[in-house]
Amino acid sequence: MKRNLYIWFVAVLLVGFALAQNAGDGIAAVFKQEEPLPTETGSRAGLLAPGFSLTAMDGKTYNVGGAKDKAIFVNFWASWCEPCKQEAPELNALAAKYKDKLDVYGVNVTSYDKLKDAKAFVDEYKLTFPILLDEDGATYAKYNGVAFPTNVLIDANGVIQEVILGILPEEELERKIKEVIKK
Known part of the structure; x- marks a missing residue:
């Protein structure tokens, strides 16, 4: 019984992985982190625009x-x-x-x-x-x-x-x- 449960768990894990891969960016998309916004204000590219x-x-x-x-x-x-x-x-x-x-x-x-x-x-x-x-x-x-x-x-x-x-x-x-x- 434990062996069947183990096989079932691995099968579900593999199906989930396959679905994630077909979703476009795969598992990497789940862990993708956006770049943080700058905190410094200034007059050049990459900085927050002076208000x-x-x-x-x-x-x-x-x-x-x-x-x-x-x-x-x-x-x-x-x-x-x-x-x-x-x-x-x-x-x-x-x-x-x-x-x-x-x-x-x-x-x-x-x-x-x-x-x-x-x-x-x-x-x-x-x-x-x-x-x-x-x-x-x-x-x-x-x-x-x-x-x-x-x-x-x-x-x-x-x-x-x-x-x-x-x-x-x-x-x-x-x-x-x-x-x-x-x-």
């Missing part, structure tokens, strides 16, 4: 920092910046295309710009995503801004995935956005 709260041209206040329902794309710009002008239509299209999975915030670094010029820029390029005003430049400084545009890709966990200085070809930028959305 900020800014008022936008629409009068609403927007917050960045911590886990969110969507990934975030922060675009620091100024109205006199030629690459910003080239990038504006592309950002508008990407914001519309990924609106369910990505929040796009344009941050006008008003301390390096004039509010009337920023408003004219938004009107000229018909920007539809929120335009936040960094009037004293403190938010731009938190991200160690050194060039316009500076784009920051932040995943839904609030972790910076990439900081992009200047502009990228549209296909490359969209590929990077898709990668951040997947995380």
Whole structure:
């Protein structure tokens, strides 16, 4: 009787192992451990994005920092910046295309710009995503801004995935956005 019980136990164990192997990743999937979130905040990839709260041209206040329902794309710009002008239509299209999975915030670094010029820029390029005003430049400084545009890709966990200085070809930028959305 003990021998039959032992054989039955081994058979069940083997069937369970076979089922686990056919489930895709096998037993390794059961023991897979997710990478821990960083605890340090900073302005570079792999760190938690520095938090900020800014008022936008629409009068609403927007917050960045911590886990969110969507990934975030922060675009620091100024109205006199030629690459910003080239990038504006592309950002508008990407914001519309990924609106369910990505929040796009344009941050006008008003301390390096004039509010009337920023408003004219938004009107000229018909920007539809929120335009936040960094009037004293403190938010731009938190991200160690050194060039316009500076784009920051932040995943839904609030972790910076990439900081992009200047502009990228549209296909490359969209590929990077898709990668951040997947995380």
